[in-house]
Amino acid sequence: MGICQALHKQGSFMYSDLNQRLKADVRLEEGLQACMNCGICTAICPAAEFYEYDPRSIAITVQSGNHEKIAALLESDTIWYCGQCMSCKTRCPRNNCPGLIINVLRKLSQETGAFIKSRMGRQQYLIVKSIGANILQFGYCVHPTSLVPATHPEQGPVWRWVYENMHEVYAAVGANLDGDGPGAMRKISPTDLKELHQIFKVSGGLKLYQTIGHFSQLKAIELGLTDENGDADMEKYTQYLLNE
């Protein structure tokens, strides 16, 4: 069965053993001891203030083990609302951490391809393209060249000035932008970058990038965002996501 067909038959194939797969992640053991529904997490959750989001009910759903509800969560925007501040961890009177439960749900959503069912989930492709690519290309999550003022208007005129006079400004404050040896924003050497790549290869990092890419391609095709050969056109898909 192809993955396209699988996507249409989620109940039987894609989403088997959801509970077991959640429990296989040690972070669920840490994140969900037993929830008593008190709402302390939701009370101070920045995402709950901003979105229709309730970390308490996430904990309760996962605790219930209800397969349908968990499957629905994996396909929903809901699990992508958490901002990972982990304020919930500090306060829970039962030592739970809804933020950590979210990590486990997101992992499963990506592994099963459920993430492409929701607008917020689909954004993972954009993050792989930006942060994901930065990590492999530069050895940094962020690099000054990736912070283009046009797409970061909130960065303001000072950042624009830094960006436009990049090498001079970094040098003036004693940074070592793209230079050899130690210092801020130094160039990560090819040997070190190679080790980083190997780590991503061996420990499943690259595989996750590929999984996200793979399901995103399927979504692009489903949306008709294809080239003349009928293959997914990921530039069009990127534009689609940016405007979605």
Place this chain on the structure above:
Amino acid sequence: MNEPDMETKTKIRWSEYNKEIANDKFFYLRSCIRQNFNPGAEKVFLSILQNKLGKEVYDDPHHTTCSGIGYHSDIVPFETFQTMVARQFSLMTERGYKNCAVSCITSFGGYNEVLSTWKEFPEELEKTRENLLKATGRTFEIPENLSHACDIIYKFRKEIAAQAPYRLINKETGEPLKIVDHIGCHYAKIFPEKGVGGSEYSRVLTGMIEAWGGEAVDYPERRHCCGFGFRHYLIKNNRSYSISASRKKFESMQPYQPDMILTNCPGCNMFLDRWQYALAQIEGKVYGGKNGIPVLSHEELAALVLGYDPWKDIGLQMHQMDVEPLLDKIGVEYDPKLKFTGVKGQYINEPEFTGCLARTD
């Protein structure tokens, strides 16, 4: 006594809690965001340790990102993140160090999460050792001490005060400067025992403020997140989440008219600086100061009281919010003409404007 079903914390008043902070011989781990936006802060941190406090700190060119931002935006699996962290520890081991000094709060929280996981689940440590060995041929030791850069500045705050030519006192009025703090969420919210004074009323920044003559001011939304939200800032369409969280903080601190905001997190520092500008552009509102409230990190403030040059040494010109009002209140000597200059002191163009709003005069 029966074995309890739930681990309970001992009855501890966290604000009185002291964590262990190494005294010397640090292996430095840089921050992606700090290096990008405030590289001077990392430079002066190393300089304060080496030149003012006589400490040994090693800045290894071989370390990379910990991938923490990727981890918390869920594109980097936990297994990969653990192995990335293990590689940093391997470099530390290779250079003969046992104490980590961490620049980034996301990394700091991440390292602690990984260390805690390895303690709770030894099989995860074994898997990570295998992964790292297979990928790089490396082995590693677990650090004896892992401190954030702010912990180290806190530990030596009195030594810094003793050497400081400046105090956080308004030169004109003689009154202590009113300073609000913002602690990065991942400093102690995940593991209160890893923060000076726990997470609710951490003393790590207030301890510095008070040691250097200022007044730490409480405000209702002190513990609220700056709003980074990882995927929420990274995705342009979600950035309203980020800005609304910061806005909530500014609204909450505004009645106290703070002279500055002190942070310990590279991301928070940048956001609290930039969002003031963005909010002023969107809403026309300035939350304090002449044209915005200066936002400084623990390293930047330490360097400032120690008399480092605001532009050449600390790089405060990379902030959108003007720091000059703060410098003037403290009485820091600086040359305004040198703010926007290049390596050789030559003028290199300047930003369209600084602070929240363009000056109309």
Place this chain on the structure above:
Amino acid sequence: MNNKHVAVIGGGIAGMEAASVLARQGLKVTLIEKQANTGGKLNDWDHLFPDFSSPEVLVNSLATKTKDSGVNTVYNTEISRIERAGKRFELRANQDARFYADAVLVASGFNVFDATIKEEYGYGLFGNVITSVDFEKRMKKHGQLHTIQGTDPKRVAIIHCVGSRDAKVGNTYCSKVCCITGIKQAIEISEMLPDCEVFCFYMDLRLYGSKFDSLYLQAQKRHKIQFIRGRLSEAAERADKSIQIKAEDTLQGRPLRMTVDMVILLVGMEPGASTSQLIQKNQMTVDENGFLKSANVHCARNQSTQEGIFMAGTAICPMAVNETIENARSATTEIIHFFENRRP
């Protein structure tokens, strides 16, 4: 049995009740109180649930009963050790005083949870955050409730489960009496300040007593007390000294941020401070919550794990005033059985 001597540790309501019953049965009883007066924590309390009666009347009547029954009451004496000496027990006090007894009844009571431990509630930092104990003390002393600014509060939030059912502060058990105390105090505020809005933030309303639910109904119906199902996450002082609080209204599924003039924390009960000392040098143990462990929770609740040492009242677990008194009486039955079944 008449020549047997029982030492009762603690002159609160449990100790007084048990001592007087035992003395009336003809036993020699010494009641040892660490403070200058008997009555314990009830001396600070203004009114009792569920009938709003006076604790002072109750304490006075118990004190009279104790005196009239011939109990020897010793004041200002804190027992630090109970040691077995042959078939008897030797009790040592702080000032080297010693007592000998054939049986010991520990009625050492509880400690009030120290709300400064729950830092996110700001007790000790913010003048308008007080505890349920502070409320009773203020009402007893002044008969009125004012904010730190000296004004009548217009909005009061009463917070349930402070220091109870909370792994973060080391107490996972329920203190049982706080829910009804909160409702009682809400009604008192409402009667005193009819314009004041009162909100109770609870997780579960554990109204186990026969008259408790009617008080709940009265609070809702007659006093318009609002009950919000959600635990308090944090309290912070605003510039005007009012308190900003955050909870989730879990029945609506929405976070809730509001400002109130005062916050009252319903502080829970913890094992008495002397408990850890009292279990040394004998076979007594504590349960998973740190209270004195019963030999059997069903049929030997008042028997400790050390033969000859008995327990009564809140040294065993949180309980209300009427339960404490009943529990003290049941302890006396256990002690009498102990002497009757013991071979001379």
